[in-house]
């Protein structure tokens with residue numbers, strides 16, 4: 001551990017790591033803790049909230065890419081769980097933002113989902129919705145819907161194995177599953193990568209995703225449930241490197257930071273989402 005910590009410090013000194021959105025890190029204790037007894041996945045208490053609902057997980061060595069990488073957990077909140085009026089992010093004028101400029105996928109890796117869920121969504125539906133969600137983002141790397149996209153997140157597979165989202169260090173698996181998160185959190189996407197230093201050397205190396213079993217999930221936009229297609233399309237935007245938007249003028253973007261029951265308008269990408277993907281890739 002000492003060695004990694006020392007290396008991490010060296011990495012920060014050498015790279016001049018920039019926090020997300022180029023905001024200085026704000027030293028606030030993570031407030032995404034368990035709110036009741038049955039929460040099984042929480043953001044580590046030492047994680048620092050560096051932007052609204054974005055928690056730094058620190059630095060770790062990624063053996064697969066032989067590099068020091070940083071991790072972030074991006075929490076998707078239900079409407080009504082805003083922390084005052086301080087929520088701001090990129091996109092006031094452009095309606096898209098990056099986790100960090102240049103931090104994108106440069107290699108294609110497979111992903112795996114354990115589709116088991118208590119809402120009765122079929123395993124085929126969960127798998128195919130994630131696949132079609134990824135395809136929506138990949139399709140617009142050229143800025144055109146139904147144009148010539150590029151492979152960004154690779155092929156998926158299902159598993160019945162217990163998956164674990166990696167909040168301490170990456171494990172070279174891109175994992176998706178359902179689990180109990182705190183009330184108000186719809187889902188969380190964790191990304192590992194290089195977000196500081198020279199832009200050309202930045203990249204993403206891992207993504208994991210958890211959908212909160214505290215909520216009921218729907219395949220058809222039912223009014224009292226979270227629409228899986230709607231939420232997954234948003235979360236997958238983080239997997240490819242896009243940031244949340246909190247400007248009221250970006251309400252219609254898939255990457256808008258809040259969602260609610262029965263919402264389906266984020267199933268399709270909006271003009272800012274498309275422009276952002278085109279710009280990043």
Ligand SMILES: [Zn+2]
Nearest residue numbers: 075076244257
């Ligand atoms: Zn989000």
